[in-house]
Structure formats: structure tokens, C-alpha cells
Amino acid sequence: MDILAFGVQADEKPLLEQAFRGHHDLRCLDVFLNEDTVPIAAGHEVISTSVNCDLGPGVLEALAAGGTRMTAQRSTGFNNIALHVAERLGLTVARVSYYSxxxxxxxxxxxxxxxxxxxxxxxxxxxxxxxxxxxxxxxxxxxxxxxxxxxxxxxxxxxxxxxxxxxxxxxxxxxxxxxxxxxxxxxxxxxxxxxxxxxxxxxxxxxxxxxxxxxxxxxxxxxxxxxxxxxxxxxxxxxxxxxxxxxxxxxxxxxxxxxxxxxxxxxxxxxxxxxxxxxxxxxxxxxxxxxTSHQAYYTVDAVGQIVDTTVRNVLDYTAGRRSGNVLVPRS
Missing domain, CATH: 3.40.50.720 (NAD(P)-binding Rossmann-like Domain)
Incomplete structure (x- = not known):
């Protein structure tokens, strides 16, 4: 499966690529997901997003129309995601419920x-x-x-x-x-x-x-x-x-x-x-x-935990498993 990751920082990219190696192909983008960039996601069943991506109703509608079925958010916070819309569209949403x-x-x-x-x-x-x-x-x-x-x-x-x-x-x-x-x-x-x-x-x-x-x-x-x-x-x-x-x-x-x-x-x-x-x-x-620019979480320890959990969330999705990180379950 090809996975598209939005809003990936330069220091984060090698950690993500290494973690997904042997599981799924991963493409990392430094641009954030929003109404202008959502067409890039077309054809990707799974995407990964950061906390400053826009997963409002319009973006989620476009994702679903383009074939996306799961988003793995690389953060604990999820106030940027319209969860009720994701549920209506049948989009699985997972996050990182814990890191350092x-x-x-x-x-x-x-x-x-x-x-x-x-x-x-x-x-x-x-x-x-x-x-x-x-x-x-x-x-x-x-x-x-x-x-x-x-x-x-x-x-x-x-x-x-x-x-x-x-x-x-x-x-x-x-x-x-x-x-x-x-x-x-x-x-x-x-x-x-x-x-x-x-x-x-x-x-x-x-x-x-x-x-x-x-x-x-x-x-x-x-x-x-x-x-x-x-x-x-x-x-x-x-x-x-x-x-x-x-x-x-x-x-x-x-x-x-x-x-x-x-x-x-x-x-x-x-x-x-x-x-x-x-x-x-x-x-x-x-x-x-x-x-400062939202860097409190940005240590090799915390980002490593975020990356590892993101990979597990994707693997759980593909295997049909559900964990405590799931905000909207697979329909």
C-alpha cells in the first residue's frame, strides 16, 4: 500500500521512512493537508497528517471522494479533525494517544x-x-x-x-x-x-x-x-x-x-x-x-514514539484491529 504523509518535518522524515520500511511504501510531503492540497491524496487509501493539517468537513469530503479510507494523525490533539463528518463518511481516524x-x-x-x-x-x-x-x-x-x-x-x-x-x-x-x-x-x-x-x-x-x-x-x-x-x-x-x-x-x-x-x-x-x-x-x-513554533513535543524521544505509534495504527487498520488510539473506527 502507498501511504501519503502530509506536513512532515525534515528531522521527522527519516524516522518515518525507517519505521514504515518493510511494511508499506511511504511518500513524505512537507506541505500541509488543506483544501488546496487535498487533491494530492487522491488514490491513497491511507494518509497521515500533522496537527496543523486541516481535516475540516470540506477536506474530509474530498478525501473520501478520492478513495481515502483512513487517516493516521501524528499527534495527541485532534481538534483539527471534524470527527462527526469522518464518521458519516466512513473514514477511520486514529491518533497518537501517548508520547513522552x-x-x-x-x-x-x-x-x-x-x-x-x-x-x-x-x-x-x-x-x-x-x-x-x-x-x-x-x-x-x-x-x-x-x-x-x-x-x-x-x-x-x-x-x-x-x-x-x-x-x-x-x-x-x-x-x-x-x-x-x-x-x-x-x-x-x-x-x-x-x-x-x-x-x-x-x-x-x-x-x-x-x-x-x-x-x-x-x-x-x-x-x-x-x-x-x-x-x-x-x-x-x-x-x-x-x-x-x-x-x-x-x-x-x-x-x-x-x-x-x-x-x-x-x-x-x-x-x-x-x-x-x-x-x-x-x-x-x-x-x-x-x-516558539509548536516545538515542545519535538525531541527524538517523543517523535520516535509518535512515529512508532503511527505505524502501529496503520498496521492495525490494515489488519482490521482496533486500539485505544482509534477516534473513529473502521466501518
């Missing part, structure tokens, strides 16, 4: 430390042989409060690191994680967590109930000198409201690895183009904001 939580948790801490200790500004200065310390003062995190919104596997890994820093731990989730409780975490209402935390990190999935979890009211409830980190999904934060608060001079730092309108931008080289997204263009101008 440490990859994302560690990168969230990378963002937090970078904005707290002004690492990007310091690096830029020293490249120009400017070795002044003016404006580079950070804060000890030891003894301060970390607020973790979402305490699943990634949130737990983030909490363990916060515990190592000697921080007071506050958590918010629909269910308490016993491992986090053992670390000394206190679960509190979201409003209290926002008001008391010096560092807030988001680790919840993007579903209708969590879209703009951090909205204008939530941002106003946070401390003026708080640090906000989002390495989960861009839609969790109302970015326009965040820009308004930043313009008012609030927050010690904001670290964002995701952005709610990142599709069509992230994973692509836009350096020679004018960016039409005024909100993003304004966001990256703030000296206390660090934006």
Missing part, C-alpha cells in the same frame, strides 16, 4: 526560565558584545507559587519539576491526580489559582469548554508580575485580550509555544513575507514575550 510527557513539560519550563531570566535579550546583547546587566534581572522561583491548569501526564511532569524547584503547588482539573497530591499540590478553583500563582502553565486539551480558558477576565485576575506559559493548544488563550494586558505593562513574562491562529504559519518559513496577522505581529514585539 517530559518533552512538553521540560519545554514549558524552558519557556518559563527563558522569560524569567531574560535569556533571549541577554543572548542578543552578547552577540553585539553588549555585556550590560540592565533590564536582565529575574526572580528566584524557589518558594513562589506554581499554578498548573491541567494535571494529566504532562501537567504531572511539569509539577514534578516545580516541586524540584521548591515551589508551592496549586492545581486545577476536573479530577485530582494522586501523584500531584503526593507532591504537595493543593487543588483550588481556577480563580484562586490565577490570583495566587506567580507562574501559570497550561496543560489541558482544547475542547469547546476550554477554548479561551484564559480570557480577558482570567488575565485580569492574574498577578501583574505573573509568568504565563502555554505549551498545550493556542486556543486556550484569548490572544487579543493578552495583547491588551501586555500593552498595559502587565506580566513578568509570557512564553507561548502555540498560537490560536498558527495554522498556515507555524512549521513554515514566512521570513520573506509580510505577516497579515496583526495580533501575532504585535505579540512578538513585546520584550517580555517569547513565541
Amino acid at each position: 510527557p517530559h518533552a512538553v513539560a521540560e519545554f514549558a519550563w524552558t519557556l518559563a526560565m527563558a522569560v524569567n531570566r531574560r535569556v533571549v535579550r541577554a543572548s542578543t546583547r552578547t552577540r553585539d558584545f553588549d555585556f550590560r546587566l540592565d533590564g536582565l534581572m529575574g526572580r528566584d522561583l524557589h518558594g513562589r507559587t506554581a499554578g498548573v491548569l491541567g494535571t494529566g501526564k504532562i501537567g504531572e511532569a511539569f509539577t514534578r519539576i516545580a516541586h524540584g524547584f521548591g515551589m508551592r503547588l496549586l492545581g486545577w482539573d476536573v479530577a485530582e491526580n494522586p501523584a500531584c497530591l503526593d507532591l504537595g499540590m493543593t487543588y483550588v478553583p481556577k480563580e484562586r489559582l490565577l490570583a495566587e500563582s506567580d507562574l501559570i502553565s497550561l496543560h489541558v486539551p482544547l475542547v469547546p469548554g476550554t477554548r479561551h480558558l484564559i480570557d480577558a477576565a482570567a488575565l485580569k485576575a492574574m498577578k501583574d508580575d505573573a509568568i504565563l506559559v502555554n505549551s498545550s493548544r493556542g486556543g486556550l488563550v484569548d490572544t487579543a485580550a493578552l495583547v491588551t494586558e501586555l500593552r498595559a505593562g502587565r506580566f513578568t513574562g509570557v512564553g507561548l509555544d502555540v498560537y490560536e491562529a498558527e495554522a498556515g504559519l507555524f512549521f513554515l518559513d514566512k521570513s520573506l513575507e509580510a505577516i497579515a496577522d496583526d495580533t501575532l505581529a504585535r505579540l512578538v514585539t513585546f520584550p517580555n514575550v517569547l513565541v
Whole structure:
């Protein structure tokens, strides 16, 4: 069987090709699946997609019309897939339900430390042989409060690191994680967590109930000198409201690895183009904001697990098996 993989990064390509070798023929594309590129998939029973591919109703209709019967998403998140349409069309959809939580948790801490200790500004200065310390003062995190919104596997890994820093731990989730409780975490209402935390990190999935979890009211409830980190999904934060608060001079730092309108931008080289997204263009101008391009998961360990699971998902499909990774089963 010939499999077509969309949105494959250069570092990811050899891992995918090696993993599929001996099973199925694989063709990797660096372009993302969307309404413009979906004709390329015609004749391929199985495709693989990344989180920034568009699998909305129109794309799924075109895939089904072209003979596609299964898509293997190379991510845990699946908010880019219209699952109800896939089910109606008889398209099997699988995802990667688990990969290293440490990859994302560690990168969230990378963002937090970078904005707290002004690492990007310091690096830029020293490249120009400017070795002044003016404006580079950070804060000890030891003894301060970390607020973790979402305490699943990634949130737990983030909490363990916060515990190592000697921080007071506050958590918010629909269910308490016993491992986090053992670390000394206190679960509190979201409003209290926002008001008391010096560092807030988001680790919840993007579903209708969590879209703009951090909205204008939530941002106003946070401390003026708080640090906000989002390495989960861009839609969790109302970015326009965040820009308004930043313009008012609030927050010690904001670290964002995701952005709610990142599709069509992230994973692509836009350096020679004018960016039409005024909100993003304004966001990256703030000296206390660090934006990265959805790379928290991007370690050889996590990507290796993602690739291996993707291969298993395809093999399960061809063998008629069903696993816990299946979002829409084979009809």
C-alpha cells in the first residue's frame, strides 16, 4: 500500500521512512493537508497528517471522494479533525494517544526560565558584545507559587519539576491526580489559582469548554508580575485580550509555544513575507514575550514514539484491529 504523509518535518522524515520500511511504501510531503492540497491524496487509501493539517468537513469530503479510507494523525490533539463528518463518511481516524510527557513539560519550563531570566535579550546583547546587566534581572522561583491548569501526564511532569524547584503547588482539573497530591499540590478553583500563582502553565486539551480558558477576565485576575506559559493548544488563550494586558505593562513574562491562529504559519518559513496577522505581529514585539513554533513535543524521544505509534495504527487498520488510539473506527 502507498501511504501519503502530509506536513512532515525534515528531522521527522527519516524516522518515518525507517519505521514504515518493510511494511508499506511511504511518500513524505512537507506541505500541509488543506483544501488546496487535498487533491494530492487522491488514490491513497491511507494518509497521515500533522496537527496543523486541516481535516475540516470540506477536506474530509474530498478525501473520501478520492478513495481515502483512513487517516493516521501524528499527534495527541485532534481538534483539527471534524470527527462527526469522518464518521458519516466512513473514514477511520486514529491518533497518537501517548508520547513522552517530559518533552512538553521540560519545554514549558524552558519557556518559563527563558522569560524569567531574560535569556533571549541577554543572548542578543552578547552577540553585539553588549555585556550590560540592565533590564536582565529575574526572580528566584524557589518558594513562589506554581499554578498548573491541567494535571494529566504532562501537567504531572511539569509539577514534578516545580516541586524540584521548591515551589508551592496549586492545581486545577476536573479530577485530582494522586501523584500531584503526593507532591504537595493543593487543588483550588481556577480563580484562586490565577490570583495566587506567580507562574501559570497550561496543560489541558482544547475542547469547546476550554477554548479561551484564559480570557480577558482570567488575565485580569492574574498577578501583574505573573509568568504565563502555554505549551498545550493556542486556543486556550484569548490572544487579543493578552495583547491588551501586555500593552498595559502587565506580566513578568509570557512564553507561548502555540498560537490560536498558527495554522498556515507555524512549521513554515514566512521570513520573506509580510505577516497579515496583526495580533501575532504585535505579540512578538513585546520584550517580555517569547513565541516558539509548536516545538515542545519535538525531541527524538517523543517523535520516535509518535512515529512508532503511527505505524502501529496503520498496521492495525490494515489488519482490521482496533486500539485505544482509534477516534473513529473502521466501518
